[in-house]
Amino acid sequence: MAKQKTAIVPTREENYPEWYQQVVRAADLAENSDVRGCMVIKPWGYAIWENMQQVLDRMFKDTGHQNAYFPLFIPKSFLEKEAEHVEGFAKECAVVTHHRLEDDGQGGLKPAGELEEPLIVRPTSETIIGAAFARWIESYRDLPLLINQWANVVRWELRTRLFLRTSEFLWQEGHTAHATADQAEAETALMHDIYAEFAEQWMAMPVMKGEKTQGERFPGAVSTLTIEAMMQDRKALQAGTSHFLGQNFAKAQDIMYLSDEGKREHCWTTSWGVSTRLVGGLIMSHADDDGLVLPPKLAPAHMVILPITFKADDPQAVLDYCESLKDDLSKQAYAGRAIEVEIDDRDLRGGDKTWQWVKKGAPIRLEIGQRDIAQDSVFMARRDQSPKDKQSIKRADLIADAADLLQSIQDGLLEKAKAFRAQHTRVVNARDKFYKFFTPKQAEQPEIHGGFALAHWNGDEAIADQVQKDLGVTIRCIPLEGELERGGFGEATGEGKCIFTGEPSRGRVVWAKAY
């Protein structure tokens, strides 16, 4: 039997990285720009990010945070204040050394006006925001200080991939200061929870909540909490992090307050962020060999209407019918916003147009022609079903059931992603089985293999380093208490013995290849 024709070539199975790039292109989400490593986010891709922003922003504000904005440039000396932080970011920063361009006499331009102190394009803003905090905070009455900023940052990555890793990316970074360690840790945990809720309830992307090992921690942090998702190539994607910074930055930057006992104390600070990388995670969680599949809650358009006007006795009547349906659907709400309907009346051939929307991942497509109008019904196709599964549905039923319909697609995506993760997560109790799990059968052209391995580890970083060297596998996180049960891996809880040394282990950690 001939292979089913797919809208995306190659398929995931054939060449996953190439498939990813083709999905991004076919869905018209983004493209490489003229600047190395930087992307142009196109309207359909940016609209997804805007929806993410809107939901997250609401969640942040509902938990007492306020937005502010800090400079793009950071004085070099600021970045040098916290030792580990310097170490962690120094190698990947863009540096501004001049502030003017002059005619070079050969039709070109040359930098002029050297700066006294170089400016760093922010790779993250702990230091410059910390400096502001130091000015703003005087008394315990000023605490907690809960600030978030939506911004772009630059990390000069050596290898980039659209959305997943670009030299410049968009994100939000929360920065907070507290009077006690407990409060700061509670904040770190709260934001971690919010990220997990967003990933699962809005992106339909199941995540493992856990703590990073020392080797994987944010430079300068005391502890880092992370959410880790499994992509369809079974690699892990770090989708959001929340850092407890202890008093490290407060001490480096004199962020202090006067306590109610009249003593000057250092604050305890946190930072947390998610980025446009989430769009990459969304793609790799749900897209299939026909292109993008969008969870309805974040889809720029919930439904697309394709008017079938050729050969109609009265094309305008068909368009009018579509407009009226759109109006009625727009009066329905789903997940906190009006149902958004796009009418695509471009003069394109039907099949072509249909496939464009399949590739863009629109949750529901509606085809409406004269025949349907006569029966006061529409022809509906769901993106979570095969493109050929179309069904006629009464106009009134569609309007009444619209929200439920979208929710069922949303739920289905989460369930499917959970099942996929469960299928490729293994409880591993022996070193050889661990190595076998992460070794492809075809060494030349590795097939999609591996997944999450839940295995005991004695806590020795040297062993983790060796495993990374051997297999390219790292510890994604140490699951939080109760997290394995929550994910459906209850049998993996409890103490045991390190599979590499036989030494005691307090619990299994999650191992995987990572993005």
Place this chain on the structure above:
RNA sequence: CGGGGCGUAGCGCAGCUUGGUAGCGCGCCAUACUGGGGGUGUGGAGGUCGCAGGUUCAAAUCCUGUCGCCCCGACCA
């Protein structure tokens, strides 16, 4: 920075070994027939072959240099 590859039309590529004034597919424009799974025909627009030198009567093709990009590795949200 180490290893590999590539720069020819908007995109994807062929042509280069055996030099002779540039070609294919998709896309784009017009038009006709079509039309609820990516249709077909006809007629068009569009490139001087990354850049700079050199060899030659003649260079996309040979030589030298140079710039850029991609993939694998090290580094990373």
